[in-house]
Amino acid sequence: MPRLLLERLREQIPIGLLVILVLAGVSSVYVLFRPQKDTEGRVMWTFVRERPEIYQEIIAGMGLEGEDDMRVELVEFSALQRRLQSGFFSGTPLADIVEVERTMSSATWRGPLEAVGFVDLTERLRKDGLLERINRPSFSPFTNRGKIFGLPADVHPILLCYRADIFEEAGIDVNELDTWDKFFEATAILAKDFDGDGSMDQYPFELQETEGSVITALMLQAGPGFFDENGRPILDNLANIGVLAKLGNWASSPNKLTGDCDLYTGAGNRLRSEGFVLSWIVPDWRSIQMEQYIPSLAGKLKLMPLPAWKPGGRRTSCWGGTMLGFPKSAGNFDKNWEFAKRLYLSRELAVQVWRKVGVLTPVKELWDDPVFEEPNAYYSNQRKGRLFIDQAENVPVRSSSPFQPLVLREVGNALSILIRYANERQIDDPEQLMEEATELLRTAQQNVELQMNRSVFLTSVEGAE
Missing domain, CATH: 3.40.190.10 (Periplasmic binding protein-like II)
Known part of the structure; x- marks a missing residue:
């Protein structure tokens, strides 16, 4: 009788579906009668x-x-x-x-x-x-x-980590580097092409040119950030434009002062250990990662407050x-x-x-x-x-906007485009990049607004921050 029933089922139900039904039945029985874990507590x-x-x-x-x-x-x-x-x-x-x-x-x-x-x-x-x-x-x-x-659970203030051995050998007094302008002016001598092949082998500062984590932290240090107190995007504010223009200048030829390393890979850490870049920003959690993943730099590094964007300005940020x-x-x-x-x-x-x-x-x-x-x-x-x-206690206030990851991508993209723009025109003056930086952040803001407008709850309510 069971064999006859099975043959009839095979005639009416495809074998693949039949196998699925049998497995589903067996699984259901197992779930129903399997021993239960102790869930006390x-x-x-x-x-x-x-x-x-x-x-x-x-x-x-x-x-x-x-x-x-x-x-x-x-x-x-x-x-x-x-x-x-x-x-x-x-x-x-x-x-x-x-x-x-x-x-x-x-x-x-x-x-x-x-x-x-x-x-x-x-x-x-x-x-x-x-x-x-x-x-x-x-x-x-x-x-x-x-x-x-x-x-x-945390604060995550940011400091600047730098190769003290190389800075001190070059006669650079970091106590005098209280603004980013002073920092790049003093450390320009550290940008070097050791083998004379026309490609730089050492840069004073690390800056990712397509990934937005570092640039957004530096923009947050400079000004009001990316959203106002009501959660509306303000990417194209003057502080952000100024930071973008200066970073675009420092990261482009003919006097490029920043090197691009992967943030979280062994390849990036190898470049740091070899001296491809001589300083980078570190929130507290990243400082211990340096100890764990680049032990060869022990005793060669020091930490200092971030240079400010303006004299007397904030000396830290958050990440x-x-x-x-x-x-x-x-x-x-x-x-x-x-x-x-x-x-x-x-x-x-x-x-x-x-x-x-x-x-x-x-x-x-x-x-x-x-x-x-x-x-x-x-x-x-x-x-x-x-x-x-x-x-x-000086870390900046951060937005709680769910669109922050989008800002990260948009700002990183804006920096990448600005660097290419400066390289193509051989521009070596941040003031000449202000107009293009303004347009790029305006476009970035429009892209964020487009996505935000799809969420009625975050565009019609005051205080979305």
Whole structure:
């Protein structure tokens, strides 16, 4: 009888579809009866490779048991993005607490405010006094339409890293280089063609000519940034135009002063180690990457505040940002909030994250810890922690716009076009590049506006920042 039934099914159903149906049935039975994992306790997700071990060590000392326990899971960056989107928009389960990078978080508030999947922390932060205890600019990437949706994990001030051995041998006193104009004027002697082949072998400064991370950080240092307080794009403001024109000049012939290295590859690090570029900007997290990936430069590097764009101007900027968010669907907010405060505000976490990840805590009362005064042999025995802390409260406010990644691409593209424009015309005066820089940023702004106009919620509401 079963054989007869199978033959009839084969006559009426294609063999491929039949195989799929059988496999689906077997899978359903397996899912229904498979042993269930122990899900007692709560779960926290993070995308930062080093953090689960740090967190679990601290959590072990909290004495949490049963349903109060917290398990930390590492989730790859893009996978975490997909999980958040799926959880917020289709209701799939999420962790109780989620640590996310600023581009992930901003993507979640493209819709109406009430549809944001994270709990609004604004009043709880105010009630618990955390708006005063945590470095205020650190809240900005996670503040949208007047509401704060995340507990900041960092500050990410930027310093300039330079080859002290070569600068000092050339007689360059970095204490005098308090503006970018002075910096490039003094370091022009370091641009060299050692083998006489007409191609430069050494440049004073590192600048990516198509990737926008460095140029956007430098624009953020100079002025109002890329969005106004209502979230409207202002890419073509005068400060940004001036920065673009000067960088386009310094990055083009006939007196090119910047070299292009990959940011995160072994090839880029090899060029740095060989002296192809002699200085580059480093947020706190990148400073420890230098130690890990270019050990050959130990004792040859030093850190200093960024030169300002104008005399007396800001000597730092900011790059990156991570927050701790609480999905509405998780429930148990009060319990999760108390745990988060206990973890994020702890001195033990501040010390461990600094030592192992190189990230400065945003909790200002912890900046007096002796760990930040320790000499760092890699950076010529400078007190690296104190140098970053000295600039922490000066970091610029960053936009929370979900269109920030688009700005990154548009500005990087504008710089690339401007460099080509200057090279083709052999222009060696930034003033002569101002008009073209204006047009390029105007076009970039129009491209951003075009995308923003497709989101009714972020174009019709005041305070989208």
